Amino acid sequence: MEQPVISGLDSFILGIVEGITEYLPVSSTGHLVVSSHLLGLSDSANRTADQLSAIQAYEIVIQAGAILAVLFLYKKAILEIIAGILGKNPNGRKLFFNILIACIPALAVGFVLKNFIKEHLQFTGPVLIAMVLGGILMIVFERFFVKADNAQIEPPVGLHEMTYKQAAFVGAMQCLALWPGTSRSMVTIVGGMIAGLKRPMAAEFSFLVGLPILLAATAYKTLKDGPLLVQHVGASSLAIGLVTSAVCAFFAVKWLVAFLNKRGLAFFGWYRLAFALVIYFAVGL
Numbered sequence: 293m294e295q296p297v298i299s300g301l302d303s304f305i306l307g308i309v310e311g312i313t314e315y316l317p318v319s320s321t322g323h324l325v326v327s328s329h330l331l332g333l334s335d336s337a338n339r340t341a342d343q344l345s346a347i348q349a350y351e352i353v354i355q356a357g358a359i360l361a362v363l364f365l366y367k368k369a370i371l372e373i374i375a376g377i378l379g380k381n382p383n384g385r386k387l388f389f390n391i392l393i394a395c396i397p398a399l400a401v402g403f404v405l406k407n408f409i410k411e412h413l414q415f416t417g418p419v420l421i422a423m424v425l426g427g428i429l430m431i432v433f434e435r436f437f438v439k440a441d442n443a444q445i446e447p448p449v450g451l452h453e454m455t456y457k458q459a460a461f462v463g464a465m466q467c468l469a470l471w472p473g474t475s476r477s478m479v480t481i482v483g484g485m486i487a488g489l490k491r492p493m494a495a496e497f498s499f500l501v502g503l504p505i506l507l508a509a510t511a512y513k514t515l516k517d518g519p520l521l522v523q524h525v526g527a528s529s530l531a532i533g534l535v536t537s538a539v540c541a542f543f544a545v546k547w548l549v550a551f552l553n554k555r556g557l558a559f560f561g562w563y564r565l566a567f568a569l570v571i572y573f574a575v576g577l
Contacts, residue, residue, distance in 0.1 A: 296526040303532040311540025314358040317478030317560045322419040324351045346524035349517035357537030383452045394463035395504045420568045422473030427564030434558040458487035491552040
């Protein structure tokens with residue numbers, strides 16, 4: 293039997309990276325791409341095309357662990373949405389349609405550009421560029437927009453008061469996250485705040501909007517590259533990665549909401565710049 297290209301230790305490390313970074317505005321994809329490089333997993337000189345495809349698929353499929361964490365943490369909102377779909381909860385129905393509207397742009401654009409992204413952007417160089425640009429955006433956003441926003445008299449809206457137009461704006465912002473390294477969490481939180489949500493509420497909407505996107509990406513990769521995952525990664529490595537990412541995501545999400553309520557996004561912007569600088573000197577573009 294072929295030796296797995298991702299060992300149990302590698303799976304554990306990547307699961308930690310995925311779980312911690314999936315919902316933080318620092319780009320889980322960027323961290324996974326860089327982590328795979330540092331672990332020697334993405335060395336094209338020593339891997340076949342199928343092995344590289346399996347590794348890239350693994351980096352997406354272990355998102356399922358982070359999905360489970362959010363489903364558990366926000367089970368009340370999920371049940372409310374289900375009740376809304378069944379016509380028993382108006383607030384849940386409104387939230388469902390807002391999430392659907394926010395998901396459509398990224399799903400459509402991602403489907404069209406999936407091959408371009410895989411061939412040109414899912415590498416260390418483009419990821420670091422996106423990390424830097426995203427970091428600058430958050431620092432500038434907190435410095436100028438948030439101060440101006442805090443001066444407004446009108447209170448920010450809550451999730452159930454969001455309009456479809458506001459949800460569509462968040463969805464358009466989410467398309468930016470198709471560039472690996474940008475961070476889906478970052479652009480949806482920023483988009484939500486521009487739309488009128490306070491930071492914790494914008495983060496919650498970001499988590500909920502992420503569920504269909506991550507589920508779609510995970511299901512697509514599983515169906516497309518499932519045989520490669522079984523052949524080159526193996527069930528045990530997949531299980532380790534999924535469980536580890538679920539546990540780490542659970543604590544990361546709880547911490548993020550509390551942190552944003554007190555500190556804001558600028559910290560993550562500076563982190564992204566520092567991370568990109570360290571990786572640039574350690575790995576290069």
